Amino acid sequence: MAQSARAVICRRLNEPVVVEPISIEAPRRGEVMVKLAACGVCHSDLSATNGTLSMQLPLILGHEAAGEVVEVGEGVGEFALGDHVVSSFIYMCGKCRFCAMGRPVLCVDQGKALTTLPDGTLRTRDAEGRALNVFSGCGVMAEYATLSVENVVKIDRAVPLDRAALVGCAVTTGVGAVFNTARVVPGSSVAVFGCGGVGLNVVQGARIAGAGRIVAIDTLAAKLEMAKQFGATDTVLAQPGEDPVKQIKKLTGGGPDYAFECVGSGELASLSFRAIGRGGMAVVVGLAKPSDSTAVRTMTLPFEEKTLKGSYFGSCVPRVDFPRMLALYLAGRLKLDELITRRYTIDEAPQAFADLQSGRNARGVIEF
């Protein structure tokens, strides 16, 4: 059944997001309609509103949400009414060689669900009946959404939906970068550049993995306090014009084994690479604008056997990693409650984006 709802939309670049009434079509074959409970506000949503990430406008934002299945399309066997689900912003065809080798974040069909559903069509229209694009096949910063079954994962009902939502991006991206991309080993040293929703999850991923030293770096002192709560053993306040590498090397006895760039800057990516010690690995998680580039001192690659690596969505397999993250939460080992600094109503969405821009929150969550 078609559904009326309100959604958070980017109409024009570099303007505040707007909240508008929309209509959502019933799910077609292989799709489900979800009544969303909560959606986290990620820096990637902000990046879509300022052109850092290039996406077709007008765009319904949101890719980090949880809710309940309220309608299932034809041929959908794996979901039933009332199931609790979390959105997944990667599309996985299940058949290409990357999907087959268990690396769906590299699915060759990835681009298929960039701002539409995987079949290239949309179920969302504005009050004038014009089609609205959706962020990464999701567009879940809305009261309802119709999604492909490939973009939703069923979860344990024991986890409150507002907390489960965070597994849809920040948690899986951050913890996954540690577990899956870098495979951090116990006793190693880790540096984390940028302690927002993603970076704080790298910090707690490193703690769970048993890292001995975890150095958190941010330009905001309040973020460093949060990082300590998530497991940072040391903090460095990054000052404009100052190079923190010396201090990081000193704290880690010559440079950490791993460094994670969680801001989205080529300059910081090269700084992370410079910071790591011999045999170290620098992992770029932040999403920089397309024109950005990273320089490394070539010689250090062979002589110091350093690695520069990227991590998309924590190199995860959503159906494996979402339940795994939530199991860690239920076992008391992964912090989700502490990630939500502030909750917003959908009408307060412009404020939620302003607070993200100013770095006020670990994560802000919009509740529907």
Ligand SMILES: NC(=O)c1ccc[n+]([C@@H]2O[C@H](COP(=O)([O-])OP(=O)(O)OC[C@H]3O[C@@H](n4cnc5c(N)ncnc54)[C@H](O)[C@@H]3O)[C@@H](O)[C@H]2O)c1
């Ligand atoms: N690779 C992926 O799959 C993936 C997934 C989600 C988000 N991201 C990207 O990760 C990045 C972080 O996302 P987020 O939601 O955590 O953002 P956020 O805005 O919550 O956090 C960014 C943090 O970086 C800090 N910072 C800014 N400049 C800095 C500097 N020069 N040195 C140190 N710290 C600095 C800010 O104070 C803030 O605490 C963004 O680029 C986002 O697009 C990537």
Ligand SMILES: [Zn+2]
């Ligand atoms: Zn995100």
Ligand SMILES: [Zn+2]
């Ligand atoms: Zn594939």
